[in-house]
Amino acid sequence: MDDQLILMGVIGKPHGVRGQVRVNVFAEDPEVLAAHTLTDRKGRQFALAWAHENVAWLSEVTQAGQRRISDRDEAAALTNVELFIPRSALPEAAEEEFYLADLIGLRARDEAGREIGRVGNVLDFGAGASLELTPGGRLIPFTKACVPVVNVAEGYVVINPPLEVEARDE
Template structure:
């Protein structure tokens, strides 16, 4: 299971006082108000940054980090990912899962047929769609709805599904 989750990507500096524009990669932009720290993915490791200020502008989040007060300091952060630990991740409701935890789990039908592993999750707006891949077979697209998803056991790495007519 993943211990770090991406919540955004720094796109550009904002102003001259060290603020950055962040494209959020989380479902809930308001979660940035409650974050005290984030981890900056530097490629070869992470660096913890304390959040000093949060503003929202259009579809972006403007963040100010403590101790970073110059535009030149944040210029080097372009395209860097912002991560949070599992402890700082949003609390999940019933039948909700982190996409990072679903990627790679085995999918079996309610008839016992091994269908493959989840290779991607498409977010369509209405409901997510799980992309199930298996060597030598065409990808299977399974909607994340109660009629299809029978059981998910992230710890065991397995999902049981019911294939509705027309899904094959």
């Protein structure tokens, strides 16, 4: 396991006038975010303390210590900041489970076993995850029907694209 950064949440709009923010959490257990130092894309570090459901206090973590975000304007400036933790901080996935980030880089095979590319990215725009295959950028819905086999240990997924995707690729 490496120290790849895993997206765990996104800071939303401010809540109130004292610096609290809404946080969109991508973890099964929101407490995971409060248990770790979070990093953004610029390398800034944050600590989070839940005030109540999906609303938190944020503190910027520096070498000098933690400084709580304490006003609405400073909180508003953090809207849409993505929060990451190192992959190594996450628990091992249970048998027959995996993290979506673990799919990136896996070989993509068709049902006959022919390699058709690799998983270049996992995207989720709110209606469910899709696998982006490279080369070509083809999007495959990440459902059991379209991706019937995921074998992280052996490094591949089996792709059975829906007819709409096959027709567009021809």
